[in-house]
Structures are given as structure tokens and as C-alpha cells.
Amino acid sequence: xxxxxxxxxxxxxxxxxxxxxxxxxxxxxxxxxxxxxxxxxxxxxxxxxxxxxxxxxxxxxxxxxxxxxxxxxxxxxxxxxxxxxxxxxxxxxxxxxxxxxxxxxxxxxxxxxxxxxxxxxxxxxxxxxxxxxxxxxxxxxxxxxxxxxxxxxxxxxxxxxxxxxxxxxxxxxxxxxxxxxxxxxxxxxxxxxxxxxxxxxxxxxxxxxxxxxxxxxxxxxxxxxxxxxxxxxxxxxxxxxxxxxxxxxxxxxxxxxxxxxxxxxxxxxxxxxxxxxxxxxxxxxxxxxxxxxxxxxxxxxxxxxxxxxxxxxxxxxxxxxxxxxxxxxxxxxxxxxxxxxxxxxxxxxxxxxxxxxxxxxxxxxxxxxxxxxxxxxxxxxxxxxxxxxxxxxxxxxxxxxxxxxxxxxxx
Amino acid sequence: xxxxxxxxxxxxxxxxxxxxxxxxxxxxxxxxxxxxxxxxxxxxxxxxxxxxxxxxxxxxxxxxxxxxxxxxxxxxxxxxx
Numbered sequence: 020x021x022x023x024x025x026x027x028x029x030x031x032x033x034x035x036x037x038x039x040x041x042x043x044x045x046x047x048x049x050x051x052x053x054x055x056x057x058x059x060x061x062x063x064x065x066x067x068x069x070x071x072x073x074x075x076x077x078x079x080x081x082x083x084x085x086x087x088x089x090x091x092x093x094x095x096x097x098x099x100x101x102x103x104x105x106x107x108x109x110x111x112x113x114x115x116x117x118x119x120x121x122x123x124x125x126x127x128x129x130x131x132x133x134x135x136x137x138x139x140x141x142x143x144x145x146x147x148x149x150x151x152x153x154x155x156x157x158x159x160x161x162x163x164x165x166x167x168x169x170x171x172x173x174x175x176x177x178x179x180x181x182x183x184x185x186x187x188x189x190x191x192x193x194x195x196x197x198x199x200x201x202x203x204x205x206x207x208x209x210x211x212x213x214x215x216x217x218x219x220x221x222x223x224x225x226x227x228x229x230x231x232x233x234x235x236x237x238x239x240x241x242x243x244x245x246x247x248x249x250x251x252x253x254x255x256x257x258x259x260x261x262x263x264x265x266x267x268x269x270x271x272x273x274x275x276x277x278x279x280x281x282x283x284x285x286x287x288x289x290x291x292x293x294x295x296x297x298x299x300x301x302x303x304x305x306x307x308x309x310x311x312x313x314x315x316x317x318x319x320x321x322x323x324x325x326x327x328x329x330x331x332x333x334x335x336x337x338x339x340x341x342x343x344x345x346x347x348x349x350x351x352x353x354x355x356x357x358x359x360x361x362x363x364x365x366x367x368x369x370x371x372x373x374x375x376x377x378x379x380x381x382x383x384x385x386x387x388x389x390x391x392x393x394x395x396x397x398x399x400x401x402x403x404x405x406x407x408x409x410x411x412x413x414x415x416x417x418x419x420x421x422x423x424x425x426x427x428x429x430x
Numbered sequence: 431x432x433x434x435x436x437x438x439x440x441x442x443x444x445x446x447x448x449x450x451x452x453x454x455x456x457x458x459x460x461x462x463x464x465x466x467x468x469x470x471x472x473x474x475x476x477x478x479x480x481x482x483x484x485x486x487x488x489x490x491x492x493x494x495x496x497x498x499x500x501x502x503x504x505x506x507x508x509x510x511x
Binding site: 156157158160168169173174177180181184185186187188189190191192193211287290291293294297298300301302304305307308309311312 | 437438439442445446448449452453455459462463466469470473476477479480483484485486487488489490491497499502504505
């Protein structure tokens with residue numbers, strides 16, 4: 020073969036040529052591809068590499084770190100997704116690839132997986148802890164609604180709020196509740212209401228729909244706005260079986276928008292009944308109080324002291340008599356006892372009496388009424404009295420004679 | 431206490447406290463009578479608030495840089511403009 024007649028290209032030129040063709044193609048510049056993830060690999064660089072495949076083929080994909088950081092779930096093999104991006108050639112390998120800007124979980128299964136991943140992650144973070152739940156105000160004065168201004172949800176909310184508790188004014192913050200940008204609007208509205216204390220309660224929600232329709236309420240940003248809101252938040256999304264991440268983050272979860280309004284405010288019928296009950300109890304309490312006071316007065320009036328005012332005096336008099344009797348008896352007893360004791364003492368005294376001695380021939384000498392026991396006490400010429408058993412003699416001392424060895428004789 | 435300034439919630443709370451105290455029956459009689467009078471007034475106030483209540487609904491809209499509230503009536507409601 021003569022190569023002189025044909026143009027020969029090098030590899031880079033060919034790849035570059037193909038790349039040029041592909042890059043000028045409007046379809047390849049921005050397209051969405053549905054498939055199942057396989058050969059998924061997250062490189063240390065942060066770039067994601069995988070293939071998208073279906074029954075008949077596969078296409079290599081790459082997602083750069085900056086795009087992958089925005090993913091709200093972790094891609095896994097077998098996950099069905101729709102990849103958004105452009106197809107072009109990587110000249111070094113001569114391989115065309117889908118450069119993914121975004122991955123969206125496709126189908127209910129994949130959405131559920133994304134949902135569960137986010138729920139578990141935020142749950143582990145403590146965002147749904149029961150301790151974070153704030154009590155709802157018992158009688159709200161202003162309710163903030165974060166929902167779409169159109170549709171059944173806002174009508175249901177206003178109807179139930181107005182019927183149950185018209186005293187609360189309502190501020191609607193209109194937001195889109197599905198589609199591109201919806202979750203940002205919802206989160207922003209909740210943050211604004213919290214920051215400005217726009218009311219004492221927020222209800223956010225929408226009517227029922229598919230999981231994709233409700234997805235804005237499964238976004239992390241909405242969950243965080245709810246969890247960090249200083250005002251209590253009720254989530255009222257969809258119908259009974261639909262549970263969203265917002266439901267977990269909210270202080271109270273309502274099954275439907277109508278149910279949200281029911282949980283948010285008291286029913287005026289019940290409050291009126293409660294008021295009547297309180298009034299009745301108040302009347303009853305005062306009535307029984309007055310009855311009790313009346314009985315007390317009656318009891319006092321019938322008490323003995325008022326019926327017979329002298330009674331306590333008579334009681335005391337009787338007591339006095341009793342004590343007096345006792346006292347007299349005691350006193351008398353003591354007197355007898357003393358008398359007998361005295362008699363005994365007198366007998367003893369009698370036995371020792373000097374009068375008895377005088378009766379036996381002894382005399383007692385007194386001078387100036389002092390007993391004279393020594394000759395030294397008198398001098399000749401002194402008057403003395405001599406007492407005997409039957410009388411006294413007035414005498415004068417004539418002479419004094421002192422005995423020697425007196426001390427001995429004194430004994 | 432400036433009774434007229436009480437919110438519904440405060441009025442109800444006070445009323446409940448009054449009923450509790452009256453039912454306990456521990457305050458002197460003249461104080462009980464005063465409590466009863468206050469309670470009756472509060473109950474009447476609460477009822478009046480309920481009777482007068484009329485739902486006010488506004489919508490937040492942006493006017494320039496300011497957020498303003500305008501009256502709101504949802505579509506599909508009677509009397510819609």
C-alpha cells in the first residue's frame with residue numbers, strides 16, 4: 020500500500036477531531052441519562068468514577084469532586100439514577116465519557132435509599148432528638164404558614180385554623196413546594212420567620228404527592244432550618260403514610276395540612292367548654308367554701324362556751340374544791356405527825372432535865388442569870404441565886420475557897 | 431395587675447390558678463371573695479375575646495427590599511377578587 024496518497028493522522032489529532040465533533044453537538048452538551056450505577060469508585064482525589072448501564076449497554080462516567088460534594092446521597096452500585104451532564108472524549112484514552120454534573124436518584128427505590136441515608140445521618144447528628152422538640156404554645160396568637168399560596172393545602176390550613184381558633188392571625192409566606200429551588204425557598208422562609216419572630220408557631224407543608232413531589236421536604240437544608248428554628252414548627256406534608264425528613268426534624272408531625280392546623284391551635288368550642296367548666300368550678304368552690312364557713316359559725320355558736328358561758332368557771336371551781344380538800348387533808352396529816360414527834364422529843368428532854376437532878380439534892384448556882392461553874396466566877400460579897408428542886412435561895416458569897424487539883428476534880 | 435393587658439393565654443392561666451386556689455380553700459374568706467371576683471371578670475374577658483375573634487390572613491410579599499404584608503384570600507375561596 021502506498022501511504023503517500025493518503026493522509027495519515029496521529030492519535031492525538033484523531034481524538035481531538037472526534038472531541039471537536041462531539042463538543043459541537045448540542046445534544047451531547049447537556050443530556051440526562053438513565054441507568055444503574057456499577058463499578059463505582061470514589062478516588063482519594065474526591066472524584067467519582069463509575070459506569071451507567073442498562074440491559075443493552077454501558078457508558079463510562081466521571082463526576083468531579085466539586086459536583087459530587089452537592090450530592091444528597093452516596094452513590095452505590097445497583098442504584099438507579101438519572102445522570103445530568105455532557106458527553107465528550109478524554110483524549111488520553113480515546114474514550115468518551117459522561118461528565119456528570121448531578122445525579123438524581125431515579126425511581127422510588129433509589130429515592131428511599133437517599134431518604135434513609137439522610138435520615139440516618141441527621142439522626143446520628145442528633146437533629147431529631149426528642150430533647151430538641153419545643154412545646155407548642157397553648158393559645159397561639161399568630162401562626163406562620165410556609166407553603167404554596169395556591170392549592171388545597173393552604174385552603175385547608177386556613178379553613179381549619181379559622182374555624183377552630185380565629186383569634187390567631189395568619190401570615191402566609193408563599194413558597195414553591197416542589198421543583199427546582201423549592202427547598203431553598205422553604206428553608207429561607209422558615210429561617211426568616213424564626214429570625215424575625217414572625218409568629219409563635221410555624222406550619223410548613225403541602226398536599227400529598229409522589230415521593231418526587233414531596234422531595235423538597237426531604238432536603239437537608241429544610242430539615243436544618245426547621246431544627247434550628249427558634250419558633251416551634253409543625254410539618255404537615257402530604258397524606259397519612261407519607262413521612263419526610265422535615266417530619267423528623269419538626270417539633271410536631273401532622274399527617275395532613277388539615278391535621279397540622281388542628282394540632283396548631285385549640286378548638287374554640289373546647290376552650291369555651293373549658294371556660295364554662297372553670298367558671299362552674301369557681302362558683303362551686305366558693306359555694307362550698309361559704310357553706311363550710313357557715314357550718315363553722317354554727318358549730319362555734321353551738322359550742323358549750325357560748326351556750327353556757329359559766330361552764331368553764333364552774334369547772335375550775337370544782338377543780339379548786341378538789342385541790343383544797345386534798346390540801347387540807349395533807350396539812351392535817353402532817354400536823355399529827357409533828358405532834359407525835361414532839362411528844363417523843365419532850366419525853367427525851369424530860370429525862371435529861373436538870374430539874375430532875377435538882378430533885379435528887381443537887382442545886383444550881385446562878386449569878387446574873389449565868390450558871391456558876393467555877394469559884395473564879397464570883398468574889399466574896401457577890402449576890403448569887405441557888406436554885407433547888409422546889410424553889411430558889413437568894414444568897415451572898417461569904418468566902419471563896421479554891422480546891423487544888425481542880426482540873427481532876429472537874430472530871 | 432393590669433388585667434386588661436393580659437393575653438388570652440395569660441388570662442386562662444390566671445383563671446386556672448384562681449380556680450385551683452379557690453378549690454384548695456386555704457385563703458382567708460375575704461381573699462377568696464376577691465379571687466372569685468377576679469376570676470369571674472377573667473372568664474368574661476376570655477369569652478368576649480372568643481366572641482370578637484375574626485381570622486386575619488396576610489401574605490408576605492416583597493416590595494423593593496422590604497417584606498410587606500398584604501391581605502390574602504386563597505384562590506377557589508368564595509369572595510375571591
